[in-house]
Amino acid sequence: MTRQGTAPLDLVLLPMGYVVWSIAFVALYGVQGLGCANGWHEVAAGPASLLRVLLIAIWLVSLAVVAALAAWTLRRAMREPGMMRRAVAATTATAAVAALWTGAPTVALALCN
Amino acid sequence: MNERAPPAGTGAVGRHKALHAIWHTPGGLGRLSAVNHSIVGMRFIVTACIFFAIGGLLAMLVRAQLSTSHSAFMAPDTYNQVFTMHGTVMMFLFAIPMIEGFAIYMLPKLLGARDLAFPRLSAFGYWCYLFGGAMLIAALLLGLAPNSGWFMYTPLSSRPYSPGVNADVWLLGVTFVEISAVCAAVEIIVTILKLRAPGMSLDRMPILAWYLLVTAFMMLVGFPPLILASILLEVERAFDLPFFDPLRGGDPLLWQHLFWLFGHPEVYIIFIPAAGMISTILPVFAGRDLMGYAWIVASIVALGFLSFGLWVHHMFVVGIPHLGLAFFSAASLLVVVPTAVQIFAWIGTLATGRPRFSVPMLYIMGFFAVFVIGGLTGVMVAVAPFNWQVHDTHFIVAHLHYVLIGGFVFPALGAIYYWLPLATGRTVRYPLGTAAFWLIFIGFNATFLVMHLTGLLGMPRRIYAYAPAMGWDWPNLASSIGSFVMAIGFALVAVDMILQARFGRKRRRNHWAAGTLEWATPTPVPAYNFASLPAVATRTPLRESPDLPVALARGAGYLATARHGWQETLCVDMTSGAVESVAVLPKRTYLPLYTALATGLFFMGLLFKAYLIAVVGFALAVALLLAWTPSSGSRQDWGRLPIGQGHDAPPHWQTPRPPSWWAMAFTLGADAALFASLAFGAIYLATVAPGRRPPQVLADGLPESLTAGIALAVAAMAGYLAVHLARRAGTSAAVAIALPASLAVALAAHATAMVALVLLGAAIPGWTAHAHGASSAALVGYALLHAGIGTLLAGFGAWRYLAGYVAAARTSDLGIGALFHAYTAVTGAVALLLVHALAAGGAR
Numbered sequence: 019m020t021r022q023g024t025a026p027l028d029l030v031l032l033p034m035g036y037v038v039w040s041i042a043f044v045a046l047y048g049v050q051g052l053g054c055a056n057g058w059h060e061v062a063a064g065p066a067s068l069l070r071v072l073l074i075a076i077w078l079v080s081l082a083v084v085a086a087l088a089a090w091t092l093r094r095a096m097r098e099p100g101m102m103r104r105a106v107a108a109t110t111a112t113a114a115v116a117a118l119w120t121g122a123p124t125v126a127l128a129l130c131n
Numbered sequence: 132m133n134e135r136a137p138p139a140g141t142g143a144v145g146r147h148k149a150l151h152a153i154w155h156t157p158g159g160l161g162r163l164s165a166v167n168h169s170i171v172g173m174r175f176i177v178t179a180c181i182f183f184a185i186g187g188l189l190a191m192l193v194r195a196q197l198s199t200s201h202s203a204f205m206a207p208d209t210y211n212q213v214f215t216m217h218g219t220v221m222m223f224l225f226a227i228p229m230i231e232g233f234a235i236y237m238l239p240k241l242l243g244a245r246d247l248a249f250p251r252l253s254a255f256g257y258w259c260y261l262f263g264g265a266m267l268i269a270a271l272l273l274g275l276a277p278n279s280g281w282f283m284y285t286p287l288s289s290r291p292y293s294p295g296v297n298a299d300v301w302l303l304g305v306t307f308v309e310i311s312a313v314c315a316a317v318e319i320i321v322t323i324l325k326l327r328a329p330g331m332s333l334d335r336m337p338i339l340a341w342y343l344l345v346t347a348f349m350m351l352v353g354f355p356p357l358i359l360a361s362i363l364l365e366v367e368r369a370f371d372l373p374f375f376d377p378l379r380g381g382d383p384l385l386w387q388h389l390f391w392l393f394g395h396p397e398v399y400i401i402f403i404p405a406a407g408m409i410s411t412i413l414p415v416f417a418g419r420d421l422m423g424y425a426w427i428v429a430s431i432v433a434l435g436f437l438s439f440g441l442w443v444h445h446m447f448v449v450g451i452p453h454l455g456l457a458f459f460s461a462a463s464l465l466v467v468v469p470t471a472v473q474i475f476a477w478i479g480t481l482a483t484g485r486p487r488f489s490v491p492m493l494y495i496m497g498f499f500a501v502f503v504i505g506g507l508t509g510v511m512v513a514v515a516p517f518n519w520q521v522h523d524t525h526f527i528v529a530h531l532h533y534v535l536i537g538g539f540v541f542p543a544l545g546a547i548y549y550w551l552p553l554a555t556g557r558t559v560r561y562p563l564g565t566a567a568f569w570l571i572f573i574g575f576n577a578t579f580l581v582m583h584l585t586g587l588l589g590m591p592r593r594i595y596a597y598a599p600a601m602g603w604d605w606p607n608l609a610s611s612i613g614s615f616v617m618a619i620g621f622a623l624v625a626v627d628m629i630l631q632a633r634f635g636r637k638r639r640r641n642h643w644a645a646g647t648l649e650w651a652t653p654t655p656v657p658a659y660n661f662a663s664l665p666a667v668a669t670r671t672p673l674r675e676s677p678d679l680p681v682a683l684a685r686g687a688g689y690l691a692t693a694r695h696g697w698q699e700t701l702c703v704d705m706t707s708g709a710v711e712s713v714a715v716l717p718k719r720t721y722l723p724l725y726t727a728l729a730t731g732l733f734f735m736g737l738l739f740k741a742y743l744i745a746v747v748g749f750a751l752a753v754a755l756l757l758a759w760t761p762s763s764g765s766r767q768d769w770g771r772l773p774i775g776q777g778h779d780a781p782p783h784w785q786t787p788r789p790p791s792w793w794a795m796a797f798t799l800g801a802d803a804a805l806f807a808s809l810a811f812g813a814i815y816l817a818t819v820a821p822g823r824r825p826p827q828v829l830a831d832g833l834p835e836s837l838t839a840g841i842a843l844a845v846a847a848m849a850g851y852l853a854v855h856l857a858r859r860a861g862t863s864a865a866v867a868i869a870l871p872a873s874l875a876v877a878l879a880a881h882a883t884a885m886v887a888l889v890l891l892g893a894a895i896p897g898w899t900a901h902a903h904g905a906s907s908a909a910l911v912g913y914a915l916l917h918a919g920i921g922t923l924l925a926g927f928g929a930w931r932y933l934a935g936y937v938a939a940a941r942t943s944d945l946g947i948g949a950l951f952h953a954y955t956a957v958t959g960a961v962a963l964l965l966v967h968a969l970a971a972g973g974a975r
Contacts, residue, residue, distance in 0.1 A: 026706050029333065032428075036436035043440050047458055051819045054452060073454075101334035101425045102706075108429035116437065116465055123457035130452045 028102040031091060035084050035113025042080030042117060046073055046124065054130035069129050077121030081114070088114040143684045146662050149693040154245070154658035156719050164719040166250035167658050168235050171257050173554065175232025178257075179225050180625075182264060186220035189213050191618055194578075198611035200599040210595035211278035212297070216271050218281025223305050224264045226401045226539060227350075231256070231315040233404065233546070234343050238319065240553075240649035240656065241337050243328025243665045245690075245700040246716050248321040248790040251723050251759060256311035256318070258727030263307030266734070270300040277301035280593060282390050283364070285375040285383040290368045299738055302365040305357075307734045312354050317797050319347035321790045324705045325714075328648065329689060331667040332708040337647045338421055338670075341428050342407025345435040349400050351797060353439070355805035357393035360386055363812070363909070369740065372898055372905035374812070380822035380902035384449060385812055391442035392808065399438035401535060403431060405542035406473055409495055412549050413477050415645045416492045417484030420671070423476040430469035437466040447518045456515045463513030470506060474499070490564040494545030497572050498537055505533030508583070523593075526586025529579045536575060544571075544624060551628065552642040556654040557635030563627040570620030577613025581606045640680050646671025651680045663688030663775065664701055667708070689775045701774065702783050702790060712783045713772050714790060717762055726755040757927065763791070764944065766935040785940045795947045799954045806958050809913060810965060813906035817969050825903035827896035828973040829966065835894065836963045839887035839914065846880035846921055847956035849873045850949035853928065857942040874932060874945075877952060878925040881918050884959070888915040891966075903973050910962040917955040924948045 053059055053069035061068040088110040095107035156165040165171060192213050196204045205213065235253050239246050247253055270276045277297050279288040288298045323344045327336070363374045364386065373379035375386050414421040421427065440462035447456060477499075486492070508530040512518045521527060552558050585606040590597065597603050641650040651673050652660050663686045669675050682688070690699050690713070698716040703709060729751035736745025764784045771779040783789040816822065856870040892911040897904035928948040931937050936944055 029706050033432055033436070036433060040436055040439065043458065043462070047443075047455060050452070050454055050458075051815075055819045101428075104425040105428040105432075108426055109432050112429065112433050112469070113436075116433070116462075119465055120440070120458055120461045123454055123461060127454045127457050128452070129454050 025102075028106055031106045032102070032109055035087055035091075035110030036116070038080055038084045038087065039113045039117050039120075042076060042084075043120060045076050045080075046121060049073060049076060050129065059129040067129065070124065073124040073129075077117075077124050081117050081121065084110065084114045084117045143662065143686070146684075146686055146691065146693075147657065150659040150662060151657060153693055153696055153698055153718075156658065161719075163724055164721045166254040166717065166719050166723065168239055168247045168250060168253065169554075169656055169658065169660075171250070171253045172232050172234075172236025174257055175228050175235060175260070178261060178264070179229035179232055182220050182224035182228070182268075183621075184625075185268060186217055186225055187618060187621060189217040189220065190614065193217060194611040194614040196595060197597075197607050199608065200597050200601070200604050202596065205595065207595045208278060209274075211593075212271065212274070212276040214593060215277045215280055215301075216267070219267065219277060219301065219305070220264075221535075222281060222397065223308050224260075224267065226535070227312055227397075228260050228264075228308075229543065230346065230401065230404045231260075231311065233408075233543075234319050234347075235315065236554075237550070237649060238322050238340070238343065239326070239700075240652055240660055241340060241647060242323065242326060243331060243648045243651075243661065243667060244322070244326040245660050245664070246698065247318050248326050248714070248716075249318050249794060251717050251720060252314050252794075253318050255723035255727055256314035258724050259314070259730060260308050260311040262727055262731040263304050263311075263734070266307065266731075266738075267300060267304040270297070270304070275300060282394060283386075284390075285364065285386040286377075288364065288386075289375060296738065299365065299368060302361045302368075303734045303738050306361045306365075307730070309354050309358055309361075310730070312350055313358075313798075313801055316347040316350035316354070316801070317794050319343055320351065320797050321793050323347070325702050325711075325790050325793060326700055327703050327708055328665050328667045329701060329703060329710045330708050331703070333706050335667055335670050335708070337411065338424060338427060339404075339407040339411045339647075342403050342410065342431055345431045346400055346403045346407075349396050349403070349435050349438070351801045352804045353393050353396035353400060355393075355801050356389045356808040359805050359808045359812070360389035360393075363389075365737070366909075367905075369737070370899070372908065373902050374816070374905055374909075376902070377822065379900065380816065380820070380825060381905070382816060382820035382822065382902075384446070385815055385820065387446050387449065388442070388815070389808060389812065391445045392439070395442045395445065396438045398531075398534060398538075399434060402538040403434060405498075405539045405546075406431075408542045408546040408549075409477060409498065410473070411647065412491050412545060413495055414480055414484070415549075415643050416489070417480045417486050419480060419484040421476065422479040422483065423472070424670070426472055427476055430472040433469040434466065437462060437469065441466060444513060444518070447515050448522045453515075460513055460515050464510060467506060467510055474503070490559055490568065491545040491549040493565065493568045494541045494548065497568065498541040498545070501533055501537030501541060501572075501575065503537075504580075505530060505535075505537045509534060521586055523591055524586035525582050525590045525592060528592055529582035529586060532575075532579045532582075536579075544568075547624075547628065549643065550649075551631060552635075552638055553649060553652070553654055553656060555632045555635060556637060556639070557631055558638045558642060559627075559631055559635065563623060563630070567620050567623035567627060570623060571617050572620075574613050574615070574617025574620055578610045578617060579613075581609045581613070585610065641673065641677075646674030648672060651683060653680070653684070659698075661688065662686060663691035665689075666776070686775075689778075691775050694772075701780070702786075710774065710778065710780050712780050712786045712789065713774060714783045717759075720759075720762075722755060722759055726752055726759075729755055753923070760927070760931075761934075764931070764936045764941065768938060768940050781940075784936075784943060787942060787946060789943050792943055792947055792950070795950050799950065802954070803958070806913060806962075809909060810961065813910060813965060813969060816902045816906055817972055820902070822902060825897065825901040825973045827900070828903065829895050829907060829970040832891050832894045832967070832970075835887045835891035836967065839884045839891065839918070840960050840963050842880045842884035842887065843914075843918065843921075843952075843956040843959040846877045846884065846925065847949070847952040849877035849880060850925070850928075850945070850952035853877065854942055854945045854949050857932075857937050857945050858939055860937065860939045862939075871929065871932060874925060874929040877948070878922060878929065881922040881925055881952075881955075884918040885915060885922065888918060891963075895966075903969060907966045907969055910966050914955075914959040914962045917959065921952055921955045924951050 058069040059067045063071045091107045091110045095103040196202050323340050366372050367374050373381045375381045375383050443459040444463045590603045662684045665688050700714050702712040702714040729748050732748030733745050769782050771781050773779045853873040856866050859866050895907045898908045928945050931944040
């Protein structure tokens with residue numbers, strides 16, 4: 019009558035890459051606003067300001083998480099083929115690229131002006 | 132009583148008669164009791180078309196006014212009302228309800244179900260939409276319409292600058308309408324995930340269901356920020372709590388953040404279903420499967436998320452630091468990629484198929500041309516320096532019309548021509564449809580292509596007159612002429628639809644030789660959709676089995692036999708599509724209409740500041756909602772019911788997580804989005820907004836907060852304990868005592884929390900003196916409202932238990948309550964912590 023070829027995990031994993039991206043995106047914008055309001059961009063932290071270090075840290079951590087998720091889902095899709103697994107892998111892989119692209123400005127751009 | 136064998140089959144005609152007797156809606160006044168998805172969906176669509184005509188008429192007035200530099204057609208205040216209402220009507224009363232109506236009408240047919248998961252909810256949503264929309268249009272006729280632009284920026288929409296009732300009409304009318312959007316979102320999600328044909332696993336779903344699923348999730352998260360913003364602004368206007376007043380610690384930019392948190396995803400909420408229409412129609416005319424199904428699913432999900440990361444690109448000129456601009460500029464450029472994936476998939480499908488062209492395809496080709504131009508200007512305005520140059524000019528007006536008309540109206544017109552034979556059982560008259568297309572296409576481009584130039588020449592939006600020396604006369608005149616050509620085209624479409632419905636050639640099933648299940652129904656579609664439900668093994672079951680409609684009519688599928696006068700459809704596992712239960716749906720009733728009328732009374736009371744009437748309306752609406760419940764569930768166990776094909780399944784009330792449990796879970800998701808927006812607003816005002824320090828902050832309030840927090844936690848634990856005990860109901864005397872006791876504890880704990888929260892709210896100083904007090908009061912108010920609803924739900928659970936609806940096999944009523952109690956405990960704790968954190972921050 020029915021088949022069991024699609025696992026509940028697929029439905030959970032499908033948005034997961036972009037959930038991480040969303041959290042990182044909101045965190046970057048939020049910390050930037052808070053940092054500028056509280057003068058963190060004028061506090062030195064090694065070669066950069068405290069605010070820049072924080073923002074780059076958020077970016078790199080989110081990138082690491084979503085990249086790891088993408089690598090795992092890609093391996094899973096190659097091991098167990100199926101439409102849902104392909105969609106999950108494609109979604110998380112593009113989320114990793116999205117995280118790389120939207121967070122990159124933290125490295126160079128002026129923080130609070 | 133356990134029913135093990137269905138009555139003997141009575142043949143296709145007998146089956147039709149039996150099902151029709153159960154599912155049909157009577158004519159005359161009885162029609163007002165309709166909850167059937169085909170009727171409610173069609174009502175949404177027709178009403179949205181009427182609002183489209185009103186919005187179009189307003190657009191004509193705008194174009195008449197701007198056609199020459201010395202026009203004295205309208206006075207400034209009238210013009211402000213007209214352009215504000217044009218945007219408001221098109222966005223809130225046409226586009227979104229049209230999508231809701233389309234989803235409500237189509238989804239059960241596409242998924243192989245007999246109706247939606249919550250028919251009364253969609254009927255209630257429709258009435259809210261109609262009454263809210265009527266409120267806005269009545270205000271327009273009385274000259275009291277909103278006049279601050281469709282995005283109602285503060286301080287223009289605040290009381291000092293909009294002292295009349297106009298802004299209140301928008302805030303309350305739109306919020307009334309948005310109830311229907313949230314209802315529809317929950318309805319769509321639960322229906323797609325739970326009410327599919329047996330065997331329709333996620334990877335076999337028609338692609339349109341994926342599009343609508345993502346859209347519904349976006350509505351669930353996207354609308355609450357707007358609802359919250361409207362509530363806060365209305366509270367500011369009515370009770371002087373200064374959320375947006377910069378002189379008292381508020382910030383007008385908070386409105387912009389909350390509005391565009393809704394407003395930008397709204398564009399995609401409109402576009403994504405339209406893209407789904409294309410992904411469904413185009414392969415039929417290409418004569419092959421859609422290319423890249425998995426990639427398209429991935430791109431829809433990506434689009435859904437990325438579209439939320441763009442809201443600040445509407446605020447590029449408000450002085451946000453460059454890095455902030457860069458985040459949103461990057462996301463705005465990125466969103467092009469998943470859109471392009473779909474466009475290339477469509478082109479690939481056409482290129483590798485054998486395309487045949489008819490009216491629906493004509494509109495899809497029109498979509499390609501118009502939407503791609505809109506997308507390209509979208510990339511231009513995503514780049515901050517260019518955005519600064521054209522911000523608030525007619526370039527933006529041209530861009531947004533290319534995106535919205537190209538991305539929604541063209542596909543929707545194609546969809547109407549494609550699916551109308553399903554609704555009417557008649558086919559199109561091509562020449563009129565083709566002529567209408569060319570009038571719309573040429574008129575549209577004449578209007579808006581030129582408007583890019585008008586904007587680049589510097590003409591701002593929303594001005595009612597301009598000097599001849601500006602050189603804007605000829606492009607404006609060209610746009611006005613084009614807009615009237617386009618309007619003639621739309622009028623011709625309306626005529627064509629009426630002619631087709633009335634005089635079109637009669638046709639039977641599957642007019643376009645499509646493969647999806649909606650074409651397996653008889654045409655026009657009966658109230659029950661399918662005489663028996665199909666078992667699905669592919670994405671295009673009708674292509675693999677062209678005889679499927681006949682087989683289903685003969686009763687070869689599931690639930691072929693009517694029993695007990697129940698309206699039945701099947702409930703499946705979310706991912707695999709395996710049958711879980713028989714969903715017994717509620718029958719036609721006037722209750723949704725009455726409940727919407729009571730809700731309308733509440734909103735009218737607020738609008739006219741007659742708060743006693745508002746309280747009466749609210750109480751009536753709650754009482755009527757409770758009156759929905761006795762006909763849901765059962766006071767007896769039915770065991771497993773035969774569903775045909777040698778299988779059986781329990782009725783939905785005998786499962787721990789029926790569709791109503793999921794509805795509560797997703798509604799709480801929307802609620803969480805509203806709470807997150809409120810928390811964001813409070814934190815934003817306390818940290819980033821450039822306001823002076825609060826004169827007073829909450830001095831203590833710890834005993835009240837601790838009492839409320841502990842009481843809410845106790846209520847949550849008692850709720851889950853009740854579910855646990857209910858599963859053991861009838862096993863011992865101890866359980867018989869402990870179960871009602873736990874329900875009583877939940878009730879008492881919520882009531883205690885309410886008292887503590889009222890005392891805490893009273894202890895917060897300066898509600899109207901500073902945004903700090905206002906934010907704290909709003910957070911406490913949120914927790915108080917939820918404790919109140921929790922009290923009601925705990926009482927409801929106790930009543931269901933005492934009335935015999937709860938048993939060891941029937942625990943879902945208590946499960947739904949427990950879910951709410953847990954949510955209230957968590958958000959209540961966060962709200963209380965935030966209130967004290969804000970007080971500590973404000974005191975420093």
